[in-house]
Amino acid sequence: MIHSHAMRRAFHCTKAAGSSSVGLKQVLQDLIPQRKHDILELKKNYGNVKIGDITIGSVIGGMRGNTSMFWQGTSLDAYEGIKFQGKTIGDCQRLLPKSPKDSNGKGNFLPESMLWLLMTGEVPSIEQALHLSAELAARGRQLPDYTDKLMSNLPSGMHPMTQLAIGLASMNKGSEFARKYEKGDIGKNEYWEYVFDDAINLIAALPQLTGKIYSNIVAGGKPLGQFREDCDWSYNICSLLGMTSEDSCNRQNLDGKQSEDFVNLMRLYTGIHVDHEGGNVSAHTTHLVGSALSDPYLSYSSGIMGLAGPLHGLAAQEVVRFLIEMNVMISSPQSGREIEQYLWNLLRCKRVIPGYGHAVLRKADPRFIAMLDFAKARPEEFAQDKNVILMEKLSEIAPKVLKEHGKTKNPYPNVDSASGILFYHYGVTELLFFTVIFGCSRSMGPLTQLVWDRALGLPIERPKSLDFKSLGALCR
Template identity: 45%
Template sequence: MALTDVNPYPDLHCMWPSEKVRPFSLYGCQQKCFSSSQSSNLKEVLDELVPQEQKRVSEFKKQYSDTVIGNVTVDMIYGGMRGIKGMVYETSVLDAQEGIRFRGKTIEDCQKELPKAKGGEQPLPEGLFWLLVTSKVPTQQQVDWVTKEWNNRAHIPQHVVTMLNNFPNQLHPMSQFSAAITVLNLESKFAKAYADNVHKSKYWEYIYEDAMDLIAKLPTVAAIIYRNLYRDGTAVGAIDSKKDWSWNFSSMLGYDNKQFIELLRLYLTIHSDHEGGNVSAHASHLVGSALSDPYLSFAAAMNGLAGPLHGLANQEVLIWITKLIEKIGENPTDDQVKQYILDTLKAGVVVPGFGHAVLRKTDPRYTCQRDFALKHLPNDNMFKIVSQLYKIVPPILLEGGKVKNPWPNVDAHSGVLLQHHGMKEMNYYTVLFGVSRALGVLAQMIWSRALGFPLERPKSMSTDGLMQLVKKQPTQQTQEKAKAA
C-alpha cells in the first residue's frame, strides 16, 4: 500500500493524521471511530465496540486484500523472522524511534491521562487494561469497576493451592507460575462453551470472561509462589475489596510500603505489552489461534517469557552489576566502570540491559523508571551505578561500530528498583513481569477472537528449497542495476 497524506478509507468518519507521510493505521483510527460509551461495565462497552470493529476490518480486508505491504529477504528468514510484517496485533505498536505506544498512547501519555489511586502518582493497571481493550482512556468510575470485578474474581481453587504448596523449592518460580496457570484452565468458560458447540460469533465473550478471571487470579498465584519460596510458606491473606489490583498484590507479597505499591503500579503498567512480535505475545497469539483457551495460551506465553533472551534479562542485568560491585566496589569511578565494561566486551560477553531488537533509542520504559528513581532513591548506590552505565556504555558500544542500538532497555533498570525496596530475590522478577504481560496479551486475545483471526500457519522452507527459490529470483542488486540501466 502506498504511503499517503489522504485518508484511504473516506467512508470511515475518523480524523486522518496531518503529517504528510503516514501509513493507514488500524489502531490509530480506532481511537476516533469507536463509540464513546460511558458505561462502567467493560463487557457492555465491548458489546458496542465489537460489531463496529468487525465491520470496519471486514471492509478494509475486502478493499485491500491484494495489497502488498512488504518484502521478505533471506536474511529475515534466517534472522528469526526479524522485521517481517506478518500478523495483526491491535493493543500496542512499537516504533523504533518513539518506543511503545499503547493504543496510540506513549508511556508519558498514560502517566498523565490514566486514572490513579487516591494520593498516587502512577497510573492504575486497571486503567491501562481498559485502554488496551477499548482504545479509550477510562474514567475513574470505569477503572473502579474493573478493580471491583477483579477483586470478585480472584478466588483460587484449592487443588491449585495444594499443587503450589507441594512444589519442591528447587523448582524455578516461572515453572511454578506456568504450571499453575495451565492447571487453572479447569476454570475456563471458553473451553466449556466450545465443548458445548457455542457459535463462533460468541467466542470473544467467553474469552473475555476467562481473561478477566485469569488476570484477577494471577496476583494470588504469584504471591503464593513468593511466600512459599522466600517467606517460609506464610499465608498471603485475603483480597481486600477496598484495595486496587496492585495494592492487593503488594500486600499479599508482604510489602505494605506506599512507595513500593506505587512502584508496582508503574511496573505492572509499563511491562504489560510490547506489540505482538515479542516471544511472549507471539506465543500466546499463536497458541490462541488454535482455539486453546486463555489459560493454556498464557501459560505458553510465560514459558517463552522465562527465557534468558526475554523476561530473564532483568535478572542477568543484576547479576552483572553485582559482579561489577564485587570487583570494583559500590562507589566506582567512571574510569573504573569504563574499564570493567571494556573487559566484559573483550571477554566476548554483551553488556546486559543495553540494546533492543527494534528500538533505536533509550527505551521509554527505562526512562520512566529512571525518573522514579531520581525522585525516590537518588542516593541508592546501585542506582548511581546504573546512572554511570547510562552515561558510559552507549559511547563505548558506538565506538565498536557493530551495535545498532547502544541505548538501555527496560531490563537495565527494573531490578535495581525492586532491590532497593527489599525484593532481592532475582529469580522471582520474571513472575512480576508475567503478571503484567497478561494485561496486553489477554486484551489482544479478546480481539483476536472477536475479529475471527484464523489458525496461524506460516510456510516454512528447507535451506535447499530456499536456495532453489532464490536462484529463480533476481537479487536486489540486479534489480537496481536494471533500473539504473
C-alpha cells in the same frame, strides 16, 4: 493504493455510548460490530495490498522484521518507542487515572486503566478504572481450590516461572470458553464473550498466584500478606508478597512511605510492561496457541513458558548480578574512569553489557526512562544504594563506550537496566522471581489481543515453511 479516508475508517474506534459507569465488557459489546465490519472491509477491498518484502535472511534469521501480524493494542517504533493505542508512556502517565489513595502525588497510573485503554482504544474515566479494579478484586479474592492445592504441593525449589505456568494451566479446568465450546452450544460470534471472561478471571487471579509462588520460595508456603478487595490489583500483588506496611508477616518491615513507594513502583512496572507489539515471544506464543482456539489459560501459560527464556524475560536478573559484581570490583559507583575501564575489559573479552541494546529500538528505551525517573524523584530513598547509583551512572557512560566500540546497533539502556535493581532495593532479592512480576504485567496485552482475535474471527495461524532445497532454488 489505500485512500487515507478508507484507512481512517478501517481503524476507526467508536466511543461507547452511555454512562461512564458502564463496565468494560459492555463497552466492548458496543465496539465489536463496527470493528468487525472494518476488518472485513479491509480484507475485501485491500486484501492484495503488499506489505514489504520477505528475504531469505529473514526466513532463516527468526523472521526478524517480517511485518505479518495483526496486533490491536501496541506498536513499536525504533525511534519513538512503545505506543499504547497510539499513546506514548508520557501520554499514559499524564492521561490515565491514578489511584485516589495516592497521597504524595508521585503515583503512577493504575494498570487497570491501561487494560481498559488496550481493550477499547479509549482513556477510561476514573469511575471506569475503579469499576474495573473492583471487578478484578472481586474475581481474584481466592484461587480455585484445585489450583490452590496444586500450588501448595509444588517443590519450593521449582523455577518460579514453572510454578506460574503450572498454576495458569491448571485453571483451564474452570475455563468458561472451554466448557461452552465442548458442549457445542456456542456460536462464533459469542466466542469473544467467554474468552473475555476467562481473560479477566486470569488477570484477576495473578496477585494470588504470584503471592503463592513467592511464599513457596521464601516462607515455605506460609502466607506473607492478605488480599484486600478494597484495594487495586497492584496493591494486592505487593500485599501478597508481604511488601506493604499493613502486613503483619512483612519480612522487610517497610515504613509507610517505603510501602507506598513500592506499590507505586509495582504500578509503574506492571503498567508499562503490559505489551510490546505482537512479535515478542510471550505475546506471539499466546496469540499462536490461542489461534487454535485454546482457552486463555492454556494460551497464556504457553506465553509464560516463552517469557521464561533467557533471551526474553530473564534480563533483569542478569543486570542485578552485573551491578553487584561491578560494585565489588570498583572503588566507587561514582568513579567514571573505573566504570569505563571495567566496561572496556568486558567488551575485549567478547562479553556484553547487560541491560544495553534492544532488538528493535534505536534509542534509550522510554520504559527505562520512566523507571529512572522513579528513582530520581526519590533521591533520599536511594542515596545510600550503591547499586542504584551505579545503574544511573552506567546510563551515562555505557552508551559512550558502546558507540566508540562500534559494534552495537543500539548502545542505549533498555528497561531491564533499571527494573530489577529497583525491586532488589526494596527487598525482592530472589532474582528468578522478577520474571513472575513481568508475567503479571504482560498478561494484559496478549490477552487483550486474544479477545479481539475471537471477536474478529481471526483464523488459526499457519505460515508456510521452506526447506533448505527450496531456499537454495530461490538463489539461482
